[in-house]
Amino acid sequence: MHVLILGGTTEARRLAENLAAGTRPDLRVTNSLAGRVGAPRLPPGEVRVGGFGGAEGLARWLREHRVDVFVDATHPFAGTVSFNAARAAAVTGVPLLALRRPGWAPVEGDVWHETGSLEEAAGLLPSLGRRVFLTTGRLGLAAFAALEDLWFLVRSVDPPGAPAPARMEVLLDRGPFTLQGERELLLRHAIDVVVTKDSGGRATAPKLTAAREAGLPVVVVRRPPVPAGVPVVTDPGAAVDWITERLRPGTSPARTEP
Incomplete structure (x- = not known):
């Protein structure tokens, strides 16, 4: 089973760590980093660096690498990649989840x-x-x-x-x-x-x-909104639960052919 994490954040790294600590030896995890930081902290699993070439390029990558589910765990302000991910999910049928840390809220005195x-x-x-x-x-x-x-x-x-x-x-x-x-x-x-x-x-x-x-x-x-129709969780543990549910035996995530 192949999970793609669009990462570069603390939450993405923790998700990869949680998946690596799991009990599924058949789980393959690929972490995709944009490459904008000179010395990123690398998560466990396979790592690729660089863009996909827009929504079409990402959709092609999902198909070619037989991705079963993918998680957009990019920075809350990485708006372009999030909308590309939503479009690629719509085209390929590969389930997509957004992992977003909660935003800040003002308190008395702010x-x-x-x-x-x-x-x-x-x-x-x-x-x-x-x-x-x-x-x-x-x-x-x-x-x-x-x-x-x-x-x-x-x-x-x-x-x-x-x-x-x-x-x-x-x-x-x-x-x-x-x-x-x-x-x-x-x-x-x-x-x-x-x-x-x-x-x-x-x-x-x-x-x-x-x-x-x-x-x-x-x-x-203010942060940009998550694309419409994409489910959102706010912590890596909930993302693991979402992935586990979609990769449970008997479940075959939809995927369209090129």
């Missing part, structure tokens, strides 16, 4: 400004502060490049490329981050506004607590 895009976030910043802690990753910095009067501390795993803000300091780091570390970072750089995507999870959440304690505004970019 000063959040929610937006639908990085561009909207950039439009809000001049009215909120002058020294920005930008934690949206190395991609998408072009949305902030025209804000010449603002200073940015950009944190990412790999170095960002152009276009990017002219007044910028880059901090290369990978979570999980600590609350004390985030407190010290905000203070050391005199940050007065934070920008983040609603990525969810605990690894990067301490910045929200640190901002709340300091009374700082936080611009939160």
Whole structure:
């Protein structure tokens, strides 16, 4: 039985670990990584790196490699690959599940400004502060490049490329981050506004607590929706249950021929 995991996230790695620790020697697991991170943490099982060539390329890969079920466990903001996966599932009949960590929710004391895009976030910043802690990753910095009067501390795993803000300091780091570390970072750089995507999870959440304690505004970019019709679970254990149910004896996942 062949399971494909579209991964690159902590949840995807934990799903692969859970499947590897199972009692099904007949289970083959392939992890697909986009290749955008220079030194990814590799999960157990087979690993492929790179794109598929859109929905058609993914559908072809599912057929050629006889995939029985697949899981979209990509980053909540990896919108294109999620919609390609939904289209490939519709074309091939291979069952698809979305594994998404829960999003963040504001609590008492938070000063959040929610937006639908990085561009909207950039439009809000001049009215909120002058020294920005930008934690949206190395991609998408072009949305902030025209804000010449603002200073940015950009944190990412790999170095960002152009276009990017002219007044910028880059901090290369990978979570999980600590609350004390985030407190010290905000203070050391005199940050007065934070920008983040609603990525969810605990690894990067301490910045929200640190901002709340300091009374700082936080611009939160809402995550895109999961494609319509794709079932969603929020933890790897539930994904294992879903996979097990579809691969139980006597069940033959639908698959169309090329």
